[in-house]
Amino acid sequence: MSTTTGTRVRTQTSFSLWANRHRKWVLAAPAMVFVALLIAFPLGWTLYLSLTDASGSIRAPHDFIGLENYFDVLSDTDRFWPAVGRTAFFTVGAMVVEMILGMLIALLLWRPFRGQGLVRIIILLPLVATPVAVGMMWRLIFEPTIGFANQFLSWFGIPAQPWLAGEATALPTLMFVDIWQWTPMVVLILLAGLTSLSDEPDEAARVDGANAWQRFWHVTFPLVMPTFITAVLLRGIDALKTFDILYATKGKGGGSFHEVETLNVYAYGLSFDYQKYGESSTVLVIFFLMIIGCIWLLTIRRKKSSL
Amino acid sequence: MKHRSIKVVTAAVAVTVLTGGLLAGCTTAEGEEGGKQTLRVTLANHVWTDIVKDKISDFEADHEGVTVEVTQLGEDQLSDQYNVKLNAGTDEIDVMMYRPLQEGKLFAQNGYLADLSDYVTRDAAWDWNDFQEGPVEATTYEGSVVGVPIITEQQVLYYRTDVLEKLGIAVPKTLDELEAAAKQIKEQGEIAGYVGRTGVSAAVTQWSSFLFSEGGDFANKDYTKATLDTPAAKEAYELYGRLIGQYGPANVSTDMSWPDAAALFAQGQVAFYSDASSLYQNLALEENSTVWDKVGYAPFPAGPAGSVPYNVPSWALGINNDSNKKDLAFDFVEWLTSPELTLEVQEAGVPAARTSVWDNPAGTASFPPQLAEAIAIGAKTGVGYDRPRVISVAEAREIVGAPIVVAITGGDVDAAIKKAQADFQAFLDDEND
Numbered sequence A: 001m002s003t004t005t006g007t008r009v010r011t012q013t014s015f016s017l018w019a020n021r022h023r024k025w026v027l028a029a030p031a032m033v034f035v036a037l038l039i040a041f042p043l044g045w046t047l048y049l050s051l052t053d054a055s056g057s058i059r060a061p062h063d064f065i066g067l068e069n070y071f072d073v074l075s076d077t078d079r080f081w082p083a084v085g086r087t088a089f090f091t092v093g094a095m096v097v098e099m100i101l102g103m104l105i106a107l108l109l110w111r112p113f114r115g116q117g118l119v120r121i122i123i124l125l126p127l128v129a130t131p132v133a134v135g136m137m138w139r140l141i142f143e144p145t146i147g148f149a150n151q152f153l154s155w156f157g158i159p160a161q162p163w164l165a166g167e168a169t170a171l172p173t174l175m176f177v178d179i180w181q182w183t184p185m186v187v188l189i190l191l192a193g194l195t196s197l198s199d200e201p202d203e204a205a206r207v208d209g210a211n212a213w214q215r216f217w218h219v220t221f222p223l224v225m226p227t228f229i230t231a232v233l234l235r236g237i238d239a240l241k242t243f244d245i246l247y248a249t250k251g252k253g254g255g256s257f258h259e260v261e262t263l264n265v266y267a268y269g270l271s272f273d274y275q276k277y278g279e280s281s282t283v284l285v286i287f288f289l290m291i292i293g294c295i296w297l298l299t300i301r302r303k304k305s306s307l
Numbered sequence B: 001m002k003h004r005s006i007k008v009v010t011a012a013v014a015v016t017v018l019t020g021g022l023l024a025g026c027t028t029a030e031g032e033e034g035g036k037q038t039l040r041v042t043l044a045n046h047v048w049t050d051i052v053k054d055k056i057s058d059f060e061a062d063h064e065g066v067t068v069e070v071t072q073l074g075e076d077q078l079s080d081q082y083n084v085k086l087n088a089g090t091d092e093i094d095v096m097m098y099r100p101l102q103e104g105k106l107f108a109q110n111g112y113l114a115d116l117s118d119y120v121t122r123d124a125a126w127d128w129n130d131f132q133e134g135p136v137e138a139t140t141y142e143g144s145v146v147g148v149p150i151i152t153e154q155q156v157l158y159y160r161t162d163v164l165e166k167l168g169i170a171v172p173k174t175l176d177e178l179e180a181a182a183k184q185i186k187e188q189g190e191i192a193g194y195v196g197r198t199g200v201s202a203a204v205t206q207w208s209s210f211l212f213s214e215g216g217d218f219a220n221k222d223y224t225k226a227t228l229d230t231p232a233a234k235e236a237y238e239l240y241g242r243l244i245g246q247y248g249p250a251n252v253s254t255d256m257s258w259p260d261a262a263a264l265f266a267q268g269q270v271a272f273y274s275d276a277s278s279l280y281q282n283l284a285l286e287e288n289s290t291v292w293d294k295v296g297y298a299p300f301p302a303g304p305a306g307s308v309p310y311n312v313p314s315w316a317l318g319i320n321n322d323s324n325k326k327d328l329a330f331d332f333v334e335w336l337t338s339p340e341l342t343l344e345v346q347e348a349g350v351p352a353a354r355t356s357v358w359d360n361p362a363g364t365a366s367f368p369p370q371l372a373e374a375i376a377i378g379a380k381t382g383v384g385y386d387r388p389r390v391i392s393v394a395e396a397r398e399i400v401g402a403p404i405v406v407a408i409t410g411g412d413v414d415a416a417i418k419k420a421q422a423d424f425q426a427f428l429d430d431e432n433d
Helices: A002-021 A023-050 A068-074 A080-110 A116-128 A131-141 A148-155 A170-195 A200-207 A212-240 A244-250 A263-273 A277-306 B002-026 B047-053 B056-062 B075-087 B100-109 B133-138 B161-167 B175-188 B202-213 B231-245 B258-266 B326-336 B339-347 B355-359 B369-381 B393-408 B413-432
Strands: B036-044 B066-073 B095-098 B148-160 B192-195 B270-276 B295-299 B311-319
Touching (some): A002 A023, A023 A277, A068 A277, A080 A116, A080 A170, A080 A212, A080 A263, A116 A170, A131 A148, A131 A170, A131 A244, A170 A244, A200 A212, A212 A277, A244 A263, A263 A277, A263 B075, B036 B047, B036 B075, B036 B326, B047 B066, B047 B339, B056 B326, B066 B075, B075 B095, B075 B100, B095 B100, B095 B326, B100 B133, B100 B311, B100 B393, B133 B148, B133 B311, B148 B161, B148 B202, B148 B369, B161 B175, B161 B295, B175 B231, B175 B270, B192 B231, B202 B270, B202 B393, B231 B393, B231 B413, B258 B270, B295 B369, B311 B326, B339 B355, B393 B413
Parallel strands (some): B036 B095
Antiparallel strands (some): B095 B311, B148 B270, B148 B311
């Protein structure tokens, strides 16, 4: 009797000792397991589907076909590679303009001035709008026959433009919408970086006779570089994933000529329109690897710049 | 020791609460409780839905303990919902509004739609034989009834009475006359001649009547050979392209579905617009249109093969095969499609699939007389489909529609047709495999 009690006490003691020693893991474990499942399961399932010929219904029997989907997708010059090109063009184009504009606006807002609060609120307004609502709004504005954009141009005698309706103009128009909406976020991040900077290096450069450009290029910009890279990383990943405004303005397939079909829109169409789940998963896996590659490159760059 | 125990207990409670919370989040909602039942119905945004939704309380009053929960979505969102939920084998949808010609074959093949063959014959008074033959064929899969058709559509020609009168143009009876009239109006420079859907996928259904009237079709009878490169199909592609590309609005968008095209007509920008008869309220009601009192209706103009518009069931009601309330679900479908409610719906302007409501003068009284006549002619001469009759309709529509967009934008139509023919043939070979 006393032996059993003694064993139980010993077991309890050893368990409580173990739990106490690892309490940060014990407390965090449920959330970590949940997050791991949330990421690992869809990823694993997508990877599995990409190796099958699943189509029609996901519940229908399907065969394991190895890397056939990967060969098919990577040799598809009709839809896949143009979609990769558009994704890269949209991401890089929008991001570069957003970073330059964002830096300019952040520099303007950096030093205190009258009405600063109001200007900041106005600049941040596009950021709080829902992307789908933004897409619908710009779609109406850019309607070639009855939209406001062409009406506006006509006041200055400029001929009407096709905007979203044109095969060549649709993607640049959508990049403009993306820039309109997301530059404020870049401003916000860079402004946080700028306000945390000490005034001393700038003042020292001023005393040494450096002009405004020299002070920005040789002093401020290198100092704010870690924040800048963070903004590039965040905005780049976001732009890469853009789906809502493309879908809201051009619908499935990214327009009649697939003129705004990025990898996201293509994968969505394969899955929801064509019910080709195997092929769609393959596109997503390749896209995922591309994103990982981009993040890896940017992280290396950030580490180098912070050294 | 005591201090340690408190820590352990705290940790254990935290783990239990967090894990419990997660598990609670994973449990499914109960549909039934104490004899009460919830019938989950998914409907599309349509005039039909707006009319019947207001009457659902009558069904609930007749069925004690039953609550009908309606989810209403746009066409594309509805398809996406079905794609996700039915793929996962959900029983959270009982009654579903679907497009027999767009997704009927796919859903039936995937086993999403319950077999209603025994249900439709159980009540002679409800009268399954009253439903039109074409629509019934479209809701039947491999000999089993999988849906009850609710709305039918025929392609008709809408025109501006004032413009035709001013320019002394007669209402076009043939496609040649339509083209000549559209050209003349465009050349006047005030408004555009013709508009229709232009989106690669959306345009296919409205182009189909041009194809049929020119004497063509998407494929041969058993769908083993694509027929998009026949002279008839080529003429249909080119004519549709000329009508919109040359005589349509300037800078016309190539993404237009019916809301965009109808809006151009309703805002007085074009003289002719051809689309489904069921859309007439978007043009002819004062709150929707600036030209509501100047809208004329005509049967689809005749081509070399005559006037052959589509005459199709655009929507039907089906029951989810995984629903565990199939009997109640069919009671609801039966109630929604009863002769009385169908008549009421048609009186409100939605063309129905029951023969009796078309034979009843009250059923056609609310339609503009010209439109009723155009529908009657279309129903007689039309064909029962407006898109390729395949399983993966969305993909087929994109292939068939590609030359339409090229024709509208003035590109190389011959090359586009050649590519579409080859792609569609490969698609058919793949599907027939």
